[in-house]
Amino acid sequence: MTKPHLELxxxxxxxxxxxxxxxxxxxxxxxxxKGEFVSLIGHSGCGKSTVLxxxxxxxxxxxxxxxxxxxxxxTPGPERAVVFQHHALMPWLxxxxxxxLAVNQVFRKTMSKAEKREWIMHNLAxxxxxxxxxxxxxxxxxxxxxxxxxxxxxxxxxxxxxMDEPFGALDALTRAHLQDALMSIQQELNSTVIMITHDxxxxxxxxxxxxxxxxxxxxxxGEELTVELPRPRxxxxxxxxxxxxxxxxxxxxxxxxxxxxxAKSQPTRxxxxxxxxxxxxxxxxxxxxxxxxxxxxxKERAMA
Amino acid sequence: MSTITQxxxxxxxxxxxxxxxxxxxxxALTQTVRNLLLPAIGIGLFLxxxxxxxxxxxxxxxxxxxxxxxxxxxxxxxxEHSSERERATxxxxxxxxxxxRILADNPDANVSIRPYPGAPxxxxxxxxxxxxxxxxxLLATVIAVPLGVVVGLNRHFAAAVNxxxxxxxxxxxxxxxxxxxxxxxxxxxxxxxxFEKAFLTSMITVTLCSLWPTLIxxxxxxxxxxxxxxxxxxxxxxSFWTHTRKVVLPSSVPMIFTGLRVSLGIAWMxxxxxxxxxxxxxxxKFVWDEFQNGSSQSLxxxxxxxxxxxxxxxxxxxxxxxxxxxxxxxx
Numbered sequence: 001m002t003k004p005h006l007e008l009x010x011x012x013x014x015x016x017x018x019x020x021x022x023x024x025x026x027x028x029x030x031x032x033x034k035g036e037f038v039s040l041i042g043h044s045g046c047g048k049s050t051v052l053x054x055x056x057x058x059x060x061x062x063x064x065x066x067x068x069x070x071x072x073x074x075t076p077g078p079e080r081a082v083v084f085q086h087h088a089l090m091p092w093l094x095x096x097x098x099x100x101l102a103v104n105q106v107f108r109k110t111m112s113k114a115e116k117r118e119w120i121m122h123n124l125a126x127x128x129x130x131x132x133x134x135x136x137x138x139x140x141x142x143x144x145x146x147x148x149x150x151x152x153x154x155x156x157x158x159x160x161x162x163m164d165e166p167f168g169a170l171d172a173l174t175r176a177h178l179q180d181a182l183m184s185i186q187q188e189l190n191s192t193v194i195m196i197t198h199d200x201x202x203x204x205x206x207x208x209x210x211x212x213x214x215x216x217x218x219x220x221x222g223e224e225l226t227v228e229l230p231r232p233r234x235x236x237x238x239x240x241x242x243x244x245x246x247x248x249x250x251x252x253x254x255x256x257x258x259x260x261x262x263a264k265s266q267p268t269r270x271x272x273x274x275x276x277x278x279x280x281x282x283x284x285x286x287x288x289x290x291x292x293x294x295x296x297x298x299k300e301r302a303m304a
Numbered sequence: 305m306s307t308i309t310q311x312x313x314x315x316x317x318x319x320x321x322x323x324x325x326x327x328x329x330x331x332a333l334t335q336t337v338r339n340l341l342l343p344a345i346g347i348g349l350f351l352x353x354x355x356x357x358x359x360x361x362x363x364x365x366x367x368x369x370x371x372x373x374x375x376x377x378x379x380x381x382x383x384e385h386s387s388e389r390e391r392a393t394x395x396x397x398x399x400x401x402x403x404x405r406i407l408a409d410n411p412d413a414n415v416s417i418r419p420y421p422g423a424p425x426x427x428x429x430x431x432x433x434x435x436x437x438x439x440x441x442l443l444a445t446v447i448a449v450p451l452g453v454v455v456g457l458n459r460h461f462a463a464a465v466n467x468x469x470x471x472x473x474x475x476x477x478x479x480x481x482x483x484x485x486x487x488x489x490x491x492x493x494x495x496x497x498x499f500e501k502a503f504l505t506s507m508i509t510v511t512l513c514s515l516w517p518t519l520i521x522x523x524x525x526x527x528x529x530x531x532x533x534x535x536x537x538x539x540x541x542x543s544f545w546t547h548t549r550k551v552v553l554p555s556s557v558p559m560i561f562t563g564l565r566v567s568l569g570i571a572w573m574x575x576x577x578x579x580x581x582x583x584x585x586x587x588x589k590f591v592w593d594e595f596q597n598g599s600s601q602s603l604x605x606x607x608x609x610x611x612x613x614x615x616x617x618x619x620x621x622x623x624x625x626x627x628x629x630x631x632x633x634x635x
Binding site: 056057058075076077078080081082084086088090091092093101102105106136138156 | 530532533535536538539540541542546550551554555557633634
């Protein structure tokens with residue numbers, strides 16, 4: 001097998017809190033090929049964002065590390081562009097100037113003024129935002145702002161595009177539009193993408209591979225699922241495609257049977273019969289999950 | 305970029321026309337009337353109350369001035385100002401005529417024009433006060449904004465200077481003034497001084513009292529930059545200077561301006577007290593001199609000064625608001 005494009009090896013992440021050390025990630029291993037679209041899925045608080053921030057270089061793993069194209073990741077950089085959940089555009093700059101800020105910084109020495117302008121417009125055209133270049137983020141909708149956020153990230157020519165729940169703050173229709181836009185852009189540019197999501201359909205529709213994470217604390221990679229669906233994908237025809245349904249079912253089963261929602265294991269509600277109220281029953285719980293539940297109870301008690 | 309500005313021009317004109325049409329519509333006119341009517345009623349009632357109650361208050365300088373007395377004295381002050389101006393013009397003209405004669409006799413003669421030696425009028429004093437307050441405020445801004453940025457960026461530095469800020473912030477100008485006077489007298493020694501000592505003393509006192517709101521607001525604004533935006537800056541690997549210039553400063557402009565407005569208000573209040581004691585020839589000195597003068601018109605004239613001070617303070621705040629709207633992105 002060829003050397004992976006991006007590799008996370010034995011990543012541990014512990015945070016210092018007033019209540020002592022909090023182990024967020026425990027031995028996360030992940031290999032990603034070039035041009036692969038990988039989704040990280042898991043319940044909230046399971047450390048998905050922490051993984052992404054470590055790849056971005058915004059956080060430093062306490063043990064283990066991340067290697068991109070043979071170089072260890074220690075600091076943030078434009079080759080690992082991030083699309084944030086809430087667009088993170090500078091509110092005082094126009095759409096054009098927001099992308100310009102990135103382009104001027106990354107291609108300061110390598111592009112002429114005209115080339116830069118063309119490159120900015122090219123990226124805004126990719127996300128269909130050429131019509132609003134003089135608008136400020138406050139004057140456009142959340143979906144449009146997120147498009148610009150994606151354009152800004154793409155304009156850095158990243159070797160990995162990191163997306164932190166990029167569509168989480170948008171309404172369902174806008175989200176579907178942007179997912180389609182992202183699919184066609186990824187098809188065109190063949191970029192490597194790591195996307196965090198907690199939307200099962202989004203994960204199956206967009207990804208080549210879905211990485212499912214166990215519940216925190218001490219979260220790690222639980223299962224991986226390769227989505228063997230041909231591209232381009234169409235959300236309508238896929239709706240009753242057997243592979244699609246199977247993938248969706250596999251992820252759902254991981255999230256709601258093997259990793260029941262963390263809230264259920266809270267000590268205040270952790271009555272023995274609490275789980276039977278849900279559609280998924282507890283007898284099928286594998287050992288790992290039970291261990292986590294126990295750990296969590298002790299953690300909660302320690303914090304109380 | 306030129307195409308963008310060109311395409312914006314016609315839209316700007318039409319927007320302006322639309323705004324004008326909106327302003328002239330019947331609904332807008334009733335709205336305007338309503339907006340003007342209530343304040344007018346308020347002012348009218350206040351003036352009536354003042355006119356009726358003022359004569360009841362007897363002082364050693366006669367009864368407290370009613371609005372009519374104040375109005376009369378305002379006219380009087382304007383008269384004094386115009387006649388003084390006339391005299392000054394004549395004084396200069398006379399000298400020019402004399403110089404012309406001297407030069408006609410002897411083209412190599414060394415001629416000069418002495419400035420008019422008359423006392424400053426009320427309106428000259430307003431000018432002096434404005435110059436003093438703006439100099440003090442500018443100096444405060446030049447100190448407070450950069451310092452605030454450093455305090456906001458560096459937690460350790462903030463912790464170190466925070467107690468100092470908290471202690472010096474509430475100090476009254478009157479407490480600073482003697483110290484400032486002594487320090488200025490001792491250090492500002494020059495045969496040909498560029499500034500009056502009284503001016504410097506007043507200005508520095510204004511600076512010392514007015515820099516705190518700007519300093520505190522700037523540091524808060526700088527410390528409160530959206531963490532997402534800071535992460536964007538980190539991903540882009542912006543240098544410290546670019547980060548400060550392109551992310552931190554624009555992001556904190558609204559907070560900085562809020563601080564500047566408060567600072568200017570304080571500067572103006574402090575100035576009057578400082579001028580009274582430092583004898584800087586501004587509005588504060590006018591009030592003090594009238595008080596010492598103790599004529600039957602003194603109280604009316606002081607009241608003119610009080611209203612002028614209030615009105616100028618209001619105007620200064622409005623000017624700051626206009627600048628804020630031009631500069632701040634969230635307005």
